[in-house]
Amino acid sequence: MKFFSEELTNVRYKFDDILGRTQVMQNVFKLIEQVAATNVTVLISGESGTGKELVAHSIHKRSSRAKKSFVAVNMGAISPELVISELFGHEKGAYTGAVSRKAGRFERANHGTLFMDEISTMDYRTQISLLRVLETNSVQPIGARNPIPIDVRVIGATNRELLDLVQQGNFREDLYYRFNVFSIHLPPLRARKDDIPLIANEYIQQFATRYKKKIKPLSAEISNLLYKYDWPGNVRELKNIIHRAVVLCEGREIIETYLPQRVLDEKKKDDSVLMTVKIGTTLEEAEKLIIQKTLDFARGNKQKTAQLLGISRKSLYNKIQKYTMNE
Ligand SMILES: Nc1ncnc2c1ncn2[C@@H]1O[C@H](COP(=O)(O)OP(=O)(O)O)[C@@H](O)[C@H]1O
Ligand SMILES: [Mg+2]
Structure with missing residues (x-):
């Protein structure tokens, strides 16, 4: 739905796979465009489900590395014992059980992009090794004689405020600055509620096509309900709720029955919607x-x-x- 004509405002509703018509998302689109053209390290911050990985993908796809690999690694999912070998690889016979040479994630991402998720969970030792890699552009697999030169664009993501961790002494300041050359913040969905109908309707179409159903765009009533809910799980939660509703849908319209109770509970709350007008507004x-x-x-x-x-x-x-x- 458009309230101002598109030519006047130049709003982009979809940027690669990222949906959003709000000003904050327009700014994010702009930042992606600007940074994609460079090789700098990017730090993407935002709550879980706000689209951090989607943004990392978009940067890769728009960069000169698009045809090379995009390798993702979740730092929160690797045990501290394995992390060095996972990231930098090992030679055959480097330790018991190392039956063959294994390339690390950095090597696999060579000439492409390495997306490091949940970087706040890295332990101190890993932080030091990573800093060395980023500064020397080379990795040393476990058991290797010499470092291997690498050319990797690194994109980090965090759902925690890294600066707080730096202040608490849990994240190295030098590594923080190394990552923070260029940062992109994704606001939670509750802070960009005007994007909800757009995202919901787009996913209704996508899932309806997948399940070979014909479903109309959301009614005003359902839209208002989704608008009132606070979305602690952000876009991921919205997408999952729409997915479920489409699977349950027997008619041509999403009705309340297909929504989870936590969303329906919003009906009981105050029906008024507030708006703020700044002093100085004519x-x-x-x-x-x-x-x-x-x-x-x-x-x-x-x-x-x-x-x-x-x-x-x-x-x-x-x-x-x-x-x-x-x-
Ligand atoms: N702005 C958006 N437009 C469309 N889909 C989105 C958007 N943001 C997130 N998603 C979807 O929500 C899910 C979670 O996104 P993801 O990038 O994994 O979030 P994060 O890495 O911040 O947890 C994915 O399925 C993604 O496609
Ligand atoms: Mg993620």
Whole structure:
């Protein structure tokens, strides 16, 4: 649904696989474009499920390394004993059980991109080794005589505030600065709620196609319900809820029955939606904002919008025209 014409605002709704029409996401798209053209290390921060891996993928796909490998490694999922061999590899016979040579993740990502997830979980020893690799652009597999030169673009991700960990002495400051050359923050979904209908409807279409169903876009009622919920699991949770709803759906529309109880519980809460207007806003700007937000709330229904605003439909149409708003 568009309230301002696309030519005027230049809003991008989809950037590779990343959906978002809010200003914060427009900024993220811009940052991806800028950083993709370079080789610098990127740090992506944000709660779980906000799209960190999606962003890392997009950077890789848009870089000159696109045709080489994108290797992902979750630092939180590797035991401290194995981490060095996982990252840097080992030679045959380097230790008992090393029956053949094994290339580490860095070597496998050579000329491509290495996505290191949950970097905050790395222990001190690993942090030191990693810093050395990033500074020398070479890795030394366990048992190898000489380091191997590598050319890898590293993208790190964290769902914890790294600077706090630095202050607590749990993350090396030099490594933090090495990662933080360029950072991209993904805000939680509850801080960009205007993206919810777009993401929900896109995934309804995707899953409907997968399950060979025909399902209409969300009704205003269901949309409002999804809008009220706080999404602690962010886009991942929204995607999973839509997936489930599409699987359960027997008709042509997503109805309340197909939503989990925690989302339905939002109905019991206050029905009002708040908006904030800064001091210094002109009356004309405020009027425009109130109309836009009410239109938004009414999902573009002008009859309902006019009713909520206490004006006639004709007068609403005039104002929309005046402020060059679109349906
Ligand atoms: N902005 C978005 N648009 C579309 N899908 C998204 C978006 N953000 C996340 N997702 C989806 O949500 C899930 C979790 O995303 P992921 O990148 O793994 O999050 P994170 O790494 O931050 O935990 C994935 O299935 C991804 O496709
Ligand atoms: Mg992830």
